[in-house]
Amino acid sequence: MMKSADATEVLPSPHARSGLWTLWSMMRSEPMLLGGGAVLLLLVLAAVLIPVVMAIDPLSINVTQKLLPPSPEHWLGTDEFGREVFDRLVIGAHLSLRVGFAATALTALVGITLGALSGQYRLADSIIGRFSDALMIFPGFVLAIMILAAIGPSEFNVVLAVVVLYVPRVIRTVRASIIEYRSADFVQAARAVGVGDMRLLVVHILPKSFGPVMVQLTFGFAWAILVEAGLSFLGLGPPPPDPSWGNMISAAREFIRTAPWIMIAPGLMITATVLSLNLIGDGLRDLLDPRLQSQVNP
Amino acid sequence: MSPLRSANAPIAQGPILDLAQVEVRFPSARGTFAVVDRVDLSVAHGEVLGLVGESGCGKSMLARSIMGLVPPPGVTTGGTMLFNGVDMVGLSKDERRRLRGDRIAVVPQEPMTSLNPTLRIGDQLTEVLRAHRPTMSSDERRARALVVMEQVGIQFAEQRLSQYPHELSGGIRQRVMIAMALICGGVELLIADEPTTALDVTIQAQILELFMQLQSEQKMAVILITHDLAVIAQTAHRVAVMYAGNIVELAPVLDLFDVPRHPYTRGLLESMPRRGISASKTHLATISGSVPDPSNPPAGCRFFDRCQFAVKGTCDAENPALEQITEDRWVRCFRWRELPEFVLADAGAGS
Amino acid sequence: MLRYTLRRVLEFIPTIFIAVTLIFVITRLVPGSPITALIGNQSVDAAKIDAMAQQLGLDRPVWEQYIEWLPRVVTGNFGQSMFFSAPVVDVILDRFPVTFSLTFLALIVTIAIGIPIGILSAMRRGGIFDYFGNVLSSLGMALPPFWLGFMLMLVFAVGLQWVPASGYRPIEFGFWNWFSRLLLPVAALSVSQIGLVVRMTRSTMIEVLGTEYVGMARTKGLRERTVILKHALRNAMIQIVTVIGLVFALGLGGSVIIENVFALPGLGELITTAAVRRDYPTLEGGIFYLTLVALAINLVVDLAYAYFNPRIRYS
Numbered sequence A: 001m002m003k004s005a006d007a008t009e010v011l012p013s014p015h016a017r018s019g020l021w022t023l024w025s026m027m028r029s030e031p032m033l034l035g036g037g038a039v040l041l042l043l044v045l046a047a048v049l050i051p052v053v054m055a056i057d058p059l060s061i062n063v064t065q066k067l068l069p070p071s072p073e074h075w076l077g078t079d080e081f082g083r084e085v086f087d088r089l090v091i092g093a094h095l096s097l098r099v100g101f102a103a104t105a106l107t108a109l110v111g112i113t114l115g116a117l118s119g120q121y122r123l124a125d126s127i128i129g130r131f132s133d134a135l136m137i138f139p140g141f142v143l144a145i146m147i148l149a150a151i152g153p154s155e156f157n158v159v160l161a162v163v164v165l166y167v168p169r170v171i172r173t174v175r176a177s178i179i180e181y182r183s184a185d186f187v188q189a190a191r192a193v194g195v196g197d198m199r200l201l202v203v204h205i206l207p208k209s210f211g212p213v214m215v216q217l218t219f220g221f222a223w224a225i226l227v228e229a230g231l232s233f234l235g236l237g238p239p240p241p242d243p244s245w246g247n248m249i250s251a252a253r254e255f256i257r258t259a260p261w262i263m264i265a266p267g268l269m270i271t272a273t274v275l276s277l278n279l280i281g282d283g284l285r286d287l288l289d290p291r292l293q294s295q296v297n298p
Numbered sequence B: 001m002s003p004l005r006s007a008n009a010p011i012a013q014g015p016i017l018d019l020a021q022v023e024v025r026f027p028s029a030r031g032t033f034a035v036v037d038r039v040d041l042s043v044a045h046g047e048v049l050g051l052v053g054e055s056g057c058g059k060s061m062l063a064r065s066i067m068g069l070v071p072p073p074g075v076t077t078g079g080t081m082l083f084n085g086v087d088m089v090g091l092s093k094d095e096r097r098r099l100r101g102d103r104i105a106v107v108p109q110e111p112m113t114s115l116n117p118t119l120r121i122g123d124q125l126t127e128v129l130r131a132h133r134p135t136m137s138s139d140e141r142r143a144r145a146l147v148v149m150e151q152v153g154i155q156f157a158e159q160r161l162s163q164y165p166h167e168l169s170g171g172i173r174q175r176v177m178i179a180m181a182l183i184c185g186g187v188e189l190l191i192a193d194e195p196t197t198a199l200d201v202t203i204q205a206q207i208l209e210l211f212m213q214l215q216s217e218q219k220m221a222v223i224l225i226t227h228d229l230a231v232i233a234q235t236a237h238r239v240a241v242m243y244a245g246n247i248v249e250l251a252p253v254l255d256l257f258d259v260p261r262h263p264y265t266r267g268l269l270e271s272m273p274r275r276g277i278s279a280s281k282t283h284l285a286t287i288s289g290s291v292p293d294p295s296n297p298p299a300g301c302r303f304f305d306r307c308q309f310a311v312k313g314t315c316d317a318e319n320p321a322l323e324q325i326t327e328d329r330w331v332r333c334f335r336w337r338e339l340p341e342f343v344l345a346d347a348g349a350g351s
Numbered sequence C: 001m002l003r004y005t006l007r008r009v010l011e012f013i014p015t016i017f018i019a020v021t022l023i024f025v026i027t028r029l030v031p032g033s034p035i036t037a038l039i040g041n042q043s044v045d046a047a048k049i050d051a052m053a054q055q056l057g058l059d060r061p062v063w064e065q066y067i068e069w070l071p072r073v074v075t076g077n078f079g080q081s082m083f084f085s086a087p088v089v090d091v092i093l094d095r096f097p098v099t100f101s102l103t104f105l106a107l108i109v110t111i112a113i114g115i116p117i118g119i120l121s122a123m124r125r126g127g128i129f130d131y132f133g134n135v136l137s138s139l140g141m142a143l144p145p146f147w148l149g150f151m152l153m154l155v156f157a158v159g160l161q162w163v164p165a166s167g168y169r170p171i172e173f174g175f176w177n178w179f180s181r182l183l184l185p186v187a188a189l190s191v192s193q194i195g196l197v198v199r200m201t202r203s204t205m206i207e208v209l210g211t212e213y214v215g216m217a218r219t220k221g222l223r224e225r226t227v228i229l230k231h232a233l234r235n236a237m238i239q240i241v242t243v244i245g246l247v248f249a250l251g252l253g254g255s256v257i258i259e260n261v262f263a264l265p266g267l268g269e270l271i272t273t274a275a276v277r278r279d280y281p282t283l284e285g286g287i288f289y290l291t292l293v294a295l296a297i298n299l300v301v302d303l304a305y306a307y308f309n310p311r312i313r314y315s
Helices: A019-028 A031-053 A085-120 A122-137 A140-151 A155-182 A185-192 A197-233 A245-255 A261-288 B059-067 B093-099 B121-132 B138-151 B157-161 B170-182 B201-218 B229-235 B253-258 B263-270 C002-027 C034-039 C046-056 C062-074 C088-123 C128-142 C145-159 C175-209 C212-219 C224-261 C267-277 C280-308
Strands: B017-028 B031-043 B048-052 B075-077 B080-083 B104-107 B189-193 B221-226 B238-243 B246-252 B323-326 B329-331
Touching (some): A031 A261, A085 A122, A085 A245, A122 A155, A122 C002, A140 C224, A140 C280, A197 A261, A197 C224, B048 B229, B104 C212, B121 B138, B121 C224, B170 B201, B201 B229, B246 B253, B246 B263, C088 C128, C088 C175, C145 C175, C224 C267, C224 C280, C267 C280
Parallel strands (some): B048 B238, B104 B189, B189 B221
Antiparallel strands (some): B017 B075, B017 B080, B238 B246, B323 B329
8 A cells, every 4th residue: 555654554463472481482593592592501400409319428538549530339430539420510500500500690799890880981981991901901810810819819819800800892892882882873862862871871771781691601601610610720729628620620630541431521611601601692692692702702 | 758769769660678487586474476467567678667666566576587597496487588589598507607697688777886995997808808709808898997987978988997986977887887898899688777776866867868869870789677657767768667576557558658558557657746735735645555575475466455446355366467558558457447537636837 | 203103102101000900900919929830839937938938028018119110111120030031031032033924924924814804705695605794704804713723723734744833943943944833823813803904904994895886986986906906905904904913813822722732932932831830020011012013003003004095184
């Protein structure tokens, strides 16, 4: 039908379904997201459920049973103190996931707050900007070592170091999207009808940065696990005897010739966890914006 | 309006380009779909053919198909494409490449993004000769570049050769693109894809004028792709109107503007800004809705949803064929005979 | 270009200043005194501790330490190492060739393998090659480099005995003596870098292949080889060059831990042991020099980027 200018109709799409269905069909179109999500879910469930259904004791020492290869009695073998590698692996998973999650959550909180501030206020921007530039000067891992050398090795300090390293990237992303959207038409319109600055920021602008920040945080999570493992390996992570994947590898280096299984298992766990998180990140990125380039970690 | 179109009528011998049943298809979840759907079209020597239609109607894809550069995963399937009597579909990749830039050239829409930002203008001009005239020496290539640059009205040509694209103005960039099309000296068919849309209004007129002057001097055939009917009115000999992958009307330019036969053509003409129409008095007519999704075309006439003359039972049953209605006119409409006389609303008011 | 170079070099100065200050601030945040770390559990009388503190300047206010410390440090003088009882600069210069050999070889390997794979993946986007390139680069980036180092050691040094498991020999002892001990560390360090470079090269190249000027190059009838090598690669390289600086910084960070795995006496090994021993002058100096190298490489990369990009070169 030919009509005059104002009559542009928007027809409801016949394929419109519930939100959950849309989410599912989007996930299905991203096999990486689905695969990575499944593996991660499995890991989390294992870490949570295995201690509940099995008798797990990562600390019990049994000198008669030390350095035994994998067998039906000792699934992944035993270490130099006769401790079960499997048990230590499960508890190590707790630590890695806990550190990764805590670091990611804290990074999100700090990064979004500071990013929003620097996107909104010029003064805040110049101060926060200087600081994050300064932090990004250092080769990432070196900065982590320096921080832990200063404040001492502990689980919380590892989290802190990861946050300090990763937060500048999140600040940049949030700031960039705020600056991009601040002058957008819908924001101008909202401002014109009298929406206040704070409400504008929180309700209208910040949600726009949600996608890119989510993608970035997923990669940050993976990266936090790698950093935690590296620091633990160097003896700068949570101190032994509590198991972490990193300090298991470190302790196993003496026995690499005689009992390599102690070392192989935790490395495979780190790889699987990081890979699944990276796949989720890739999938999310493709889903949200196929044009976004590969995220770069420090 | 002052027509820029060359007075010399198209030369009557066989067409330079003769397309029959040309189809461009893309894969989809359910098989493939056609973006260009069985197009028949011919362009005579020395003729300026206007190709109009909304964005997404397939006109640019048709041009890419003629160039042999349909972006993957799309493919040109079926049909014949005679260029000077030779079917290009049967040519090897390298034979196709030899035609491009030499005998068939393109002037793109965006001169800025079509020039490589890291290469000097001179290099980008002479590399066309390097590809097609390998026997020329680099001095000869350079001399030839200076000649065409002069021809397209670029001043300080010598200097320009060593400049980078970002150092030139939009108008000069487009002149460089035109020079690039002419540099081999043997161009027989020029495809101009919205050549003036990205330019300032004042520059647009200059470039268009240059175009038509060169066209009549060089006696080349031009396919002018545009959605700007004013440009068509000034330059084209004949017009093909495309809609959703189909050609829906083909007519000499004056006939088309006087008596459009297809409802879509009428819509396009009505939505064209004209003297005497002011926004305060009358709405400029628009065509409501949008082009149908090519991956899921309607069973009947593709314009059915948006056509004010559509009749249920006839128009939505099958897609009408392109029907020859006079010696030089074609239209794809069941009801072209029954349409009311075409009068542009308010057309008389100010002109 | 001259102005741009000058500006970049001038910007370099405050950056170094900030880096140095941050190093100072972070290392002095410590709750525990470095002296306790130095003397360990020995029982030493308080007078001796005070004397040591005075010697190290730790008894004065922090800002005084800073003011005294800064001018020394920006000239590269970090004082005496607490542990080695030698000037920090000497200790570092001693270690530097090892770290340089490791990171530089890893960088060469990364570029030589990563960039071609990335380009081919982009050109055969969606094909088998691209698929495997993707899977392997994802895997490479997920492997913890230190663990990969041990696995390589297990297979090639312990199992096959092709190369020594660890240690370092300067190149003066003969090329193979030097090279064979670096092979595994370089491989362990390169794998994740290659993964990163493949992905970044691929996405850059895909972006460039989709530009209108590459399309126009085809429209002009240029040969496909010319289109790729002259038009696409040239522009992609401009972006890829910037990745090299990033990879180098990453490699420096990674070398710290790889040196520890393979017992390579490099800067990284120095830093990690200094961190555990709380040998502040050495820790500060080591980090400063590592960071300085990373910054210098970044500066070079920035200038190279500008050189290849006419928009910057001629403005």
